[in-house]
Amino acid sequence: MKQMTYHELNPLIRLKEMELLTSEQMSQMLEAADLKTVEGILSGTSYGIYLTVDFPDNFEKIFEQAESDLFTELVPLVPDPNVIWIYTMRSTFHNLKALIKAELLKQNFDELYLFDGFYSLEKIKTAIRNGRATGLPECLLESIQEVREHFEESNSLQGIDIILDRNYLSCQRELAEQIGxxxxxxxxxxxxxxxxxxxxxxxxxxxxxxxxxxxxxxxxxxxxxxxxxxxxxxxxxxxxxxxxxxxxxxxxxxxxxxxxxxxxxxxxxxxxxxxxxxxxxxxxxxxPLPVLALLNAKAIEMKNLRLIITGKQVGLSTKQIRERMRVIYGT
Structure with a gap:
């Protein structure tokens, strides 16, 4: 696909925004008596194509696939793909945490991998094994090296999350300054x-x-x-x-x-x-703000859906779920 200017891309973003759930739809699901009703409401939305017969047990996979498809569509189009990565970087660092621990423990945590739109499971595993991988940003390679040095000194997994969480924020700031x-x-x-x-x-x-x-x-x-x-x-x-x-x-x-x-x-x-x-x-x-706003809106939408679904599964009241829900973009 051909990269667009933001002026060319943003009409597509506006169309994508129209696919977001409305406040009315969210309220209907919040008030729904059971998850079958929630599923019925979602079937008439952009999530409909992802619904499965075992929706209550697989909603996380449904949301992950919907988000992955959005990343896959947008990354080739945006003038600067780093704008997308600054939003999906949380998943990248989640992957580092899981896969570094898997390597150190000699276990397989591949099922924990989250698609971030950029760096494949194999690319990250290669970087962890070899300390390098073509196309992987320097801040990720440095993070891997720092964690390895920590483990060699302490022979402990404690501190890995702390190192990667701190480096994640530093990488966010560095990339934002680079985008300008x-x-x-x-x-x-x-x-x-x-x-x-x-x-x-x-x-x-x-x-x-x-x-x-x-x-x-x-x-x-x-x-x-x-x-x-x-x-x-x-x-x-x-x-x-x-x-x-x-x-x-x-x-x-x-x-x-x-x-x-x-x-x-x-x-x-x-x-x-x-x-x-x-x-x-x-x-x-x-x-770049409209595309970031769309990604944020989609993430908030999914947080609210998770709250509704899990809240009903564990027996929370409508009031308890509503108190935990986030503001919907544009309302």
């Missing part, structure tokens, strides 16, 4: 900030040490790492007071219960903040 779109860089920095906030709050809750959290938190956000670290051995209340004074204070206020953060709502609000960030994409015709 100010709005995209702003979104990536916000994502890193939210990730740091979530990890700091969880670190306080789990009574982690400052030294441990220093290895976990990223230095790539706008909130200084040293400031977050200063709250690690204090309390959620003190962290909450500090966060009120940041650029995210307005968001933080909405999830304060009594005097501290409601951690069950923090991740949801972070997702909602980033979704609202993409609202500007609805009027932008010449840059």
């Amino acid at each position: 779109e100010p709005e995209l860089l702003a979104e990536v920095i916000s994502f890193i900030d939210f990730t740091n906030i979530l990890m700091t709050a969880r670190g306080i809750k789990q009574k982690r040490t400052r030294n441990f959290m220093s290895t976990v938190l990223s230095s790539q956000g706008s909130i200084p790492k040293v400031e977050l670290l200063s709250y690690i051995e204090t309390s959620l209340e003190q962290l909450t007071d500090y966060l009120r004074s940041t650029d995210y204070g307005e968001m933080i206020v909405t999830i304060v219960q009594e005097t501290s953060l409601d951690l069950t709502q923090l991740e949801r609000v972070c997702d909602d903040y980033l979704t609202k960030f993409y609202e500007a994409a609805q009027t932008q015709a010449f840059g």
